[in-house]
Structure formats: C-alpha cells, structure tokens
Amino acid sequence: MLLPDIILRRRFMLTSRDMDILKWVYLFGSLSTSQIALLFDWHIKVCQRGLRKLIKEDYLRRIPLPTTNGRSPFLYYLGDKGASLLKVEASKPRLNRQFTHAMENADLLIQVGISFKSSEISCQILPEHIIRTSNHEKDLIPDGSFMLKSKEQEKQALFLIENDSSTEIVKSPTFNEDIENKIIKYLELFENNDIEFFENYFEAEFNRFRLLFISNNSKRLAAISKIVAEHDTYGFIWLTTLNNFNKKGITQDIWHVPGLNKNNLSILG
Numbered sequence: 001m002l003l004p005d006i007i008l009r010r011r012f013m014l015t016s017r018d019m020d021i022l023k024w025v026y027l028f029g030s031l032s033t034s035q036i037a038l039l040f041d042w043h044i045k046v047c048q049r050g051l052r053k054l055i056k057e058d059y060l061r062r063i064p065l066p067t068t069n070g071r072s073p074f075l076y077y078l079g080d081k082g083a084s085l086l087k088v089e090a091s092k093p094r095l096n097r098q099f100t101h102a103m104e105n106a107d108l109l110i111q112v113g114i115s116f117k118s119s120e121i122s123c124q125i126l127p128e129h130i131i132r133t134s135n136h137e138k139d140l141i142p143d144g145s146f147m148l149k150s151k152e153q154e155k156q157a158l159f160l161i162e163n164d165s166s167t168e169i170v171k172s173p174t175f176n177e178d179i180e181n182k183i184i185k186y187l188e189l190f191e192n193n194d195i196e197f198f199e200n201y202f203e204a205e206f207n208r209f210r211l212l213f214i215s216n217n218s219k220r221l222a223a224i225s226k227i228v229a230e231h232d233t234y235g236f237i238w239l240t241t242l243n244n245f246n247k248k249g250i251t252q253d254i255w256h257v258p259g260l261n262k263n264n265l266s267i268l269g
Contacts, residue, residue, distance in 0.1 A: 012053070012056075012057050014059070014085075017040065017050075018050075018054060018059070020040070021036060021040070021050075021051075021054065021060075022054075022059060022060070022078065022082045022085065022086060023086065024036070024039055025060065025076055025077060025078055025082070026078055026082075026083075026086055026088060027125075027127060027130075028106050028109075028127050028129075029077065029091065029093055029127070029129050030075050030076060030077040030093040031075070031076055031106065032065065032073055032074065032075055032076070032103070033047055033048060033051065033073055033074055033076070034073065035106060035107065035110055036051065036076065038110055038114065039110055039113070039114065041114075051074075051076060054079075054082070055076075055079075057079075057081060058079035058080055058081045058082070059078075059079050059081045059082035059085070060076050060077070060078065060079050060082055061076070061077055061078070061079040061090075061092070062074040062075060062076045062077070063075050063077075063092070063093070063095075065095075066095065075093060077090070077091065077092060077093055078090045078091070101143075101163070101165060101167075102128065102129065104163060104165060105127065105128050105143045105144050105161070105163050106127065108143070108144060108161060108163055108214065108245070109125045109127060109144045109146065109161070111245070111246070111249070111250065112125060112146050112250050113125050113146075115249050115250050115251050116148070116251075119251075120150070120151050120152065121148050121149065121150055121151065121268070122148070122149045122151055123146055123147070123148055123149075124146060124147045124149070124202060125144065125145070125146040126144065126145040126146060126147075126198070126201060126202070127144055128141065128142065128143050128144050130201075131144075131145065131197075134197065134201075138197075139185070140182070140185045140186065140189060142160040142161055142162060142211075143161050143162055143163040144160075144161040144163070145158070145159065145160050145161065145198060146159050146161075147159070147198075147202045147204060147206075148267075148268075149204070156202070156204045156205075156206065157206065157209075157210070158195060158198055158202070158204075158206040158208075158209040158210075159209060159210050159211075159212055159267065160186075160209055160210070160211045160212070161211075161212050161214065162182070162186075162211060162212070162213045162214065163214050164179070164213065164214065164215040164216065164220060164224070165216055166215075166216055166217070166220060168182075170220060170223045170224060170227070171223070171227060179224055179227065180227045180231075183224075183227055183228060183231055183232070183237065184231060186211050186237065187231055187232060190208055190209070190211075190234065190236050193208055195208070195209055208236065209236070210236050210237075210238055210267065211236060211237045211238065212238050212240075212250075212255070212267070213228070213237055213238065213239045213240075214239075214240055214241070214242055214245055215239065215240075215241055215242065216241070216242045217241065217242075218241055221239055221240075221241055221256075224239065225239055225256060225258045226258070228258040228259060229258035229259060229261070232258065232259035233259055234259055235257050235258075235259035235260035235262075236259065237257070237258070237259060238255040238256070238257050238265065238267070239255065239256045239257075239258065240254045240255050240256065250267065251266060251267065251268055252266065253265060253266045254266075255267065
C-alpha cells in the first residue's frame with residue numbers, strides 16, 4: 001500500500017545554524033552568498049546548498065546582484081516565513097547608489113565579527129543602516145559600530161568605523177562636507193560624550209569611544225593623517241589602510257594614531 005505523499009515528504013526542520021543565518025541576514029538587511037559563507041566558515045558550494053533549502057521554504061528570498069563578470073551572485077534577504085519567525089517585517093533591499101558602499105561596510109563588520117569568534121573577548125556589531133534609521137536626527141552617521149567586552153573582567157569598549165572609499169574630498173577651501181569637517185564633528189561628539197544611542201543599543205556604559213578610520217589607499221591616509229594630527233589631541237582617532245585591515249585583521253598592530261604620534265598599535269592594547 002502506497003503512503004500518501006504528505007507522509008512520504010520529509011518535513012523541513014530549521015537547524016540552529018539556519019536560525020543564526022536568518023538573524024545575521026536580518027541584522028544587515030541583506031547579505032551575499034560569499035558574506036554568509038565567510039560568517040559560517042562554509043565552502044561556497046556548501047553554503048549555496050544550505051541557502052537553497054531556506055529559499056525553497058521561503059525563510060529567505062534572493063535577487064541577483066548586478067555584475068559584469070559573468071554569472072550574477074545573489075543577495076539574500078528575509079522571506080515571509082523568516083520574518084514571521086523573527087517577528088520582524090520583511091523588506092526587499094534597494095540596489096541604489098549607496099548599496100555598494102553599504103556592502104563594503106558589511107564586509108568590514110563581518111571581518112570584525114569573525115576576528116573574535118574564538119576569543120575571550122565577545123563582539124557585538126551594529127551596521128550603518130540601523131544607526132541611520134534609528135538615529136536619523138544626527139548629521140554624523142558612522143559606517144558601522146561594534147562593542148568589545150571582556151568576558152572575565154566585564155569591561156566594554158565602543159568603536160565607531162569610518163570607511164573612506166575616496167568619494168569625499170579630504171580638504172576643501174569652502175570647508176564644507178569634506179573629511180576635515182567630518183573629523184571636527186567626531187571631535188565634538190567625543191568631547192561631549194554624545195553616545196547615548198550606542199549605550200542604549202548595546203545596553204552598556206562606555207567611557208567615550210575610538211574611531212577606526214580605514215582608507216582604501218595610503219596616499220589618502222597620509223593626507224587624512226595630517227588633518228587628524230591637527231585636530232585630535234586626545235588620540236581617539238586611529239587610522240589604517242584597507243589593505244592592512246584585510247591582510248592582518250583588526251586585532252593586529254596595524255593602527256597609526258596621529259594624535260599620539262604612535263604607530264603599529266592594537267585596539268586590544
């Protein structure tokens with residue numbers, strides 16, 4: 001006697017890893033296949049198979065990313081069942097002109113997150129889009145933020161990230177919307193200790209913060225370094241290149257601190 005198809009069909013069960021994938025996708029709004037594979041230390045083919053199962057059950061949905069290099073990679077976001085499970089609203093990402101920079105910022109934060117996976121220091125990250133939508137009255141929005149917390153000593157530190165992708169003028173004669181103006185705004189934020197939003201989000205108290213400024217080339221970094229040395233007497237702005245960050249990781253001695261005239265410092269120091 002043949003059993004009904006509904007009995008023969010194996011019921012789909014979410015794993016703890018599936019739940020973590022949904023939570024990470026929700027945190028960033030959307031993630032690419034390669035970003036998810038990096039987060040979970042998956043081979044890309046294994047990652048694709050796992051994501052296809054979540055797509056089939058509508059926990060995730062996907063759209064192709066525009067590319068000129070052959071087959072388009074996919075971008076994943078929450079489907080209706082994934083949003084319902086997390087008790088949030090599903091939202092399809094918009095591929096506007098800010099999208100590329102947002103993906104670059106996500107890459108940086110993912111690198112930060114995985115750097116502390118096997119560490120005695122816990123790391124909690126905060127993407128730029130949450131800062132922007134929740135803190136929209138501010139005219140200074142960092143490209144991301146994260147908190148490090150010592151598991152033994154119960155101490156925590158706040159870090160803001162600026163990802164310089166060479167789209168802004170370093171210093172302009174009109175002193176308007178350039179890197180120097182942004183640095184002055186960060187200095188005001190630091191001096192006023194205006195970090196209530198971040199303390200509420202991370203549910204922690206901080207003794208101010210450090211700004212990690214990452215530039216995509218050394219020439220721009222040198223120009224920015226001169227401006228930082230002129231304005232930041234506290235030494236709270238730390239600089240490095242994107243190449244250094246990608247090669248050595250955030251926990252290595254890669255940072256130049258113009259305000260203290262020191263090189264090769266570690267954020268864990």
